[in-house]
Amino acid sequence: MPILLPILLALACAPLAYVAGRWRTGAAAWMGALGSLAALGALAWEWTLGPGRLVLPWAPSWGLSLEFTRDGLSGLYSAMALGVGALVVLYSRAYMPHHLHEEGRPARDEVRFQGLILAFMAAMVLLVTVDDLLLLFVALDLTTIISYLLIGFDREDPESRAAALLSLVLTGATSVVFFAGAMTLGLHYGTFSLPLVIERAAHDPASTGALVCLAVGALGKSAQVPFHFWLPRAMAAPTPVSSYLHSAAMVAAGVFLLQRLYPLFAPATGVRDGLLAIGFVSMGMGSLMALVADPFKRVLAYSTIAQYGYALVLVALGSEGAPLYVAIHAPCKAALFLTAGAVTQVTGKKKLSEVGGLRHSLPVLAGASAVAAAGLSALPLTAGFFKDEVFFHALAQRGPAFMAAGLVGAGLTLAYTLRLWWGLFGGPRRDVPAAPRLLVAPVAVLAGTILLGGVLPGLLVAPARAAAAAMRGEPSTLELAYHLDARAENLLAVGAWVLGALLFATRRAWTPALSRVLEGTSRFGPERGYRLLLHLLDRLSTWLHEKEVRDLRDRVASVMVPTGLLGLAVLGVTPLRDRFKVGTVGWADVTLVMALAFASAAALATLRAKGHLRLVLLISCVGFSLAMVFAFAAAPDVALTSVLVETTFTLLFAGLLALLPPDRLQHAQEEAQKPRGRDRLAAGVAGASAFLLSWSALSHLQADRVGARTVELAKAAHSPNVVAAVLTDFRGLDTVGEMTVVVAALLGVTSLLRLKGRR
Amino acid sequence: MNLIASLAVGLLFACGVRMVLERELVRVACGTVLITNSSVLLILAGSFPERGEALSVEQGWPVTDPVLQSLALTAIVIGFAVSALLLTLVHRTQRAHGSLRTDRLVEAELKRVHAAEKGEGR
Numbered sequence: 023m024p025i026l027l028p029i030l031l032a033l034a035c036a037p038l039a040y041v042a043g044r045w046r047t048g049a050a051a052w053m054g055a056l057g058s059l060a061a062l063g064a065l066a067w068e069w070t071l072g073p074g075r076l077v078l079p080w081a082p083s084w085g086l087s088l089e090f091t092r093d094g095l096s097g098l099y100s101a102m103a104l105g106v107g108a109l110v111v112l113y114s115r116a117y118m119p120h121h122l123h124e125e126g127r128p129a130r131d132e133v134r135f136q137g138l139i140l141a142f143m144a145a146m147v148l149l150v151t152v153d154d155l156l157l158l159f160v161a162l163d164l165t166t167i168i169s170y171l172l173i174g175f176d177r178e179d180p181e182s183r184a185a186a187l188l189s190l191v192l193t194g195a196t197s198v199v200f201f202a203g204a205m206t207l208g209l210h211y212g213t214f215s216l217p218l219v220i221e222r223a224a225h226d227p228a229s230t231g232a233l234v235c236l237a238v239g240a241l242g243k244s245a246q247v248p249f250h251f252w253l254p255r256a257m258a259a260p261t262p263v264s265s266y267l268h269s270a271a272m273v274a275a276g277v278f279l280l281q282r283l284y285p286l287f288a289p290a291t292g293v294r295d296g297l298l299a300i301g302f303v304s305m306g307m308g309s310l311m312a313l314v315a316d317p318f319k320r321v322l323a324y325s326t327i328a329q330y331g332y333a334l335v336l337v338a339l340g341s342e343g344a345p346l347y348v349a350i351h352a353p354c355k356a357a358l359f360l361t362a363g364a365v366t367q368v369t370g371k372k373k374l375s376e377v378g379g380l381r382h383s384l385p386v387l388a389g390a391s392a393v394a395a396a397g398l399s400a401l402p403l404t405a406g407f408f409k410d411e412v413f414f415h416a417l418a419q420r421g422p423a424f425m426a427a428g429l430v431g432a433g434l435t436l437a438y439t440l441r442l443w444w445g446l447f448g449g450p451r452r453d454v455p456a457a458p459r460l461l462v463a464p465v466a467v468l469a470g471t472i473l474l475g476g477v478l479p480g481l482l483v484a485p486a487r488a489a490a491a492a493m494r495g496e497p498s499t500l501e502l503a504y505h506l507d508a509r510a511e512n513l514l515a516v517g518a519w520v521l522g523a524l525l526f527a528t529r530r531a532w533t534p535a536l537s538r539v540l541e542g543t544s545r546f547g548p549e550r551g552y553r554l555l556l557h558l559l560d561r562l563s564t565w566l567h568e569k570e571v572r573d574l575r576d577r578v579a580s581v582m583v584p585t586g587l588l589g590l591a592v593l594g595v596t597p598l599r600d601r602f603k604v605g606t607v608g609w610a611d612v613t614l615v616m617a618l619a620f621a622s623a624a625a626l627a628t629l630r631a632k633g634h635l636r637l638v639l640l641i642s643c644v645g646f647s648l649a650m651v652f653a654f655a656a657a658p659d660v661a662l663t664s665v666l667v668e669t670t671f672t673l674l675f676a677g678l679l680a681l682l683p684p685d686r687l688q689h690a691q692e693e694a695q696k697p698r699g700r701d702r703l704a705a706g707v708a709g710a711s712a713f714l715l716s717w718s719a720l721s722h723l724q725a726d727r728v729g730a731r732t733v734e735l736a737k738a739a740h741s742p743n744v745v746a747a748v749l750t751d752f753r754g755l756d757t758v759g760e761m762t763v764v765v766a767a768l769l770g771v772t773s774l775l776r777l778k779g780r781r
Numbered sequence: 782m783n784l785i786a787s788l789a790v791g792l793l794f795a796c797g798v799r800m801v802l803e804r805e806l807v808r809v810a811c812g813t814v815l816i817t818n819s820s821v822l823l824i825l826a827g828s829f830p831e832r833g834e835a836l837s838v839e840q841g842w843p844v845t846d847p848v849l850q851s852l853a854l855t856a857i858v859i860g861f862a863v864s865a866l867l868l869t870l871v872h873r874t875q876r877a878h879g880s881l882r883t884d885r886l887v888e889a890e891l892k893r894v895h896a897a898e899k900g901e902g903r
Contacts, residue, residue: 574883575802582798605783605830614782614829618789621822625796625815634807641811644793648818652825652853656833656845660825660853667861671814678868679807686881687807701802709795716823717787723827729846736847744847745854753851760855767862774869777876 024068025076025092025151028100031061032147036140043133050133051115054140058108061147065100068092075153089215091153094488098349099150099278106270106356107143109464111136113360114262116460120367121260125176135175139266142168146271150278155204155214162200162243162275166193169272173259185258192252193242200239206232220285220495227289236283237297244276244330246304251549253327257319261363264319268326269355274348277333281344281493288340298338302427304331309434313441314537316373318362321442325398325435326355332431336416342500343412345489346482350397350409350475357394357468358442361387364461365446368454374445379452387462388447390469395443397472399436399522400515405475408482408502410518414511425510429517436522441529479503579704589711593718603721613654621647634679634687642672659745786826793819806871806881813867817860825853
């Protein structure tokens with residue numbers, strides 16, 4: 023049970039914060055942060071208990087259960103989500119009032135925002151803890167939905183709404199693909215439980231199609247090429263959202279999925295090579311875009327795409343360092359995002375070209391973000407150094423071409439990080455008011471963590487090894503230490519720094535040309551395809567709507583005809599031998615047949631009825647003939663009710679005709695006499711389907727009937743009338759429902775008739 | 782007997798659908814009444830093969846399945862209530878729009894939608 027404790031605490035955070043916020047707006051953030059720290063504490067306590075699993079039966083007859091696991095991977099990612107979550111919530115306490123004021127919204131909306139952030143945190147903790155393919159999908163979709171609400175938090179802003187929709191469509195669609203993959207695996211292996219699936223896949227590798235589906239879901243979440251374009255657009259969200267969702271949580275979910283499912287991918291070298299290529303492309307594309315983007319949140323967004331490209335490469339290579347890479351990247355990127363938000367709040371500017379020289383006014387922020395930037399670009403004495411060390415280590419095993427690609431990637435990272443930091447804090451001095459302490463403190467805490475990891479790398483080894491072991495299913499021998507020798511990793515790191523410094527020093531020479539090239543190529547990107555697709559779908563839906571609304575009859579027919587065809591199709595796939603039995607007609611049935619014939623003739627006659635009075639009479643003729651059928655079928659209660667109902671109905675109908683103006687009726691009547699060919703066809707299809715289906719049903723009645731037993735039971739109910747016993751006793755609840763319908767309809771009728779006037 | 786009963790069900794259903802697809806609201810309401818009738822008939826037709834005698838009941842003779850009878854009863858009553866509501870709605874629609882023809886109603890609806898869209902565009 024302790025496995026559930028962090029999840030339950032995380033789930034409790036959002037409601038608790040909401041309640042606290044109702045009491046006092048400012049209390050929500052502190053309550054939320056406290057709750058997430060408590061969850062973090064529970065996680066740490068549980069860590070001391072060692073790995074464990076919890077299986078709760080859900081629908082055992084279908085083989086479904088709720089499975090949770092506590093291993094290195096889930097521990098690492100939960101800690102990341104909870105820790106960064108607590109800091110971001112606190113940060114939002116200082117950030118949101120200003121933001122809401124600028125948007126012209128009431129200050130209490132802050133509570134809603136923090137509640138959503140905390141709900142997202144809970145969904146993320148759930149996602150990393152579940153150990154079941156179906157639950158993985160559910161948690162994945164939870165994060166998608168909450169992120170939609172968070173990205174579109176500024177609901178008055180059309181740009182923000184469009185960005186939220188884009189991210190919802192893209193991550194939602196890819197997670198449906200993930201679901202398809204999960205279903206394929208689940209049906210193939212007969213279970214959705216992840217350990218069982220992995221165990222069975224060891225003898226019988228998963229199909230490439232299923233793996234590709236799973237990978238597409240992960241790539242969409244992690245904003246990798248070709249699904250990357252939602253991430254820069256999502257920067258329209260308030261900065262705490264970008265900082266949390268787009269560094270530590272949502273985009274991490276994709277790579278997490280791949281790590282969790284790694285044992286399935288391990289034998290499929292083809293799929294892994296594809297992922298490798300996508301990782302390198304994302305890396306290159308993201309880094310280049312980050313080098314030229316002007317709004318600083320966009321620089322960070324492109325950098326995120328590039329960094330998750332690295333993580334994808336590591337997963338595809340099956341490296342032990344993949345979980346560590348994501349875990350170290352998260353605080354660095356979150357701190358830089360928070361810095362960007364603080365700078366925007368203090369200066370009111372969002373672009374690199376508009377700010378600069380802030381290091382004198384914001385010394386603590388400049389220092390802390392320098393540490394975070396150093397971590398991102400893997401300078402020594404920060405934890406970031408080790409993320410690149412494991413990266414280079416994995417590449418060095420694959421050969422020089424990979425090493426060169428890694429070197430260029432790391433060099434670009436250093437160049438754009440330097441450009442970002444220098445753009446914010448470097449250059450000629452500019453004086454601005456000091457930032458609120460609560461805006462700076464989370465950045466400082468994150469920077470402290472990064473430094474601590476860099477100075478004492480021993481602290482990182484245990485969680486990294488546990489996570490690597492959980493990912494690869496074998497004990498890990500990952501080592502993290504500084505080596506002062508000429509090994510490949512060190513040479514590559516030094517090369518990357520030199521390259522990055524050179525690129526930064528010469529940036530004025532190549533920036534304009536690069537931005538022109540990138541602008542040209544971005545015109546043909548997948549984003550354009552997405553827009554085109556959306557536009558075409560919009561057109562299609564408008565066209566269908568117009569078509570459908572144009573004529574009510576087509577709308578009805580569009581329900582009736584497919585239903586009829588479906589019925590016929592059902593008959594088509596069932597074996598037809600002995601399906602239809604004609605049955606016997608004895609002398610006793612003659613009366614029944616005659617009454618049926620009468621009803622059918624009356625029904626046919628309604629089609630040609632001229633004048634409404636005649637129509638009413640023919641309809642009641644159908645009803646009375648059926649009452650006759652029921653009487654001959656020895657169902658006196660039904661027959662009596664039927665007669666009663668028909669009489670009332672005929673009177674009601676005739677009364678209605680008296681209320682309707684005669685000239686309108688005349689007009690309508692004339693129009694109605696022009697039937698269309700396709701209406702006949704639709705009626706034919708529907709009727710034929712009803713006929714065949716009921717024939718098939720009536721030919722195969724169960725031999726022993728419930729009715730016989732009901733007759734016995736009626737004696738116990740002290741009712742000589744079995745039907746009454748069934749209605750009032752055995753199926754009493756049905757009758758209550760029936761009465762409700764009747765009363766509701768009656769109320770509707772009386773209130774509609776009482777309405778005066780035209781509307 | 783199966784064949785005859787299901788033929789009647791199919792015929793009533795087809796007539797109902799044919800009337801529902803017509804352009805005038807009173808006839809549309811009549812169509813739904815016919816469809817209701819066909820479904821009641823189908824429910825009770827399940828008891829035709831082993832039914833009792835219509836008028837004389839003696840100890841030990843077969844009786845018509847009481848469960849099907851009560852189901853048919855429920856269906857009849859609900860069908861009646863819904864049809865009554867539908868007819869009243871027809872009356873209301875006529876009062877509100879001054880027409881009994883679905884195409885006119887659709888025109889009015891489209892006009893309103895376009896007016897709303899224009900209002901939004903402004």
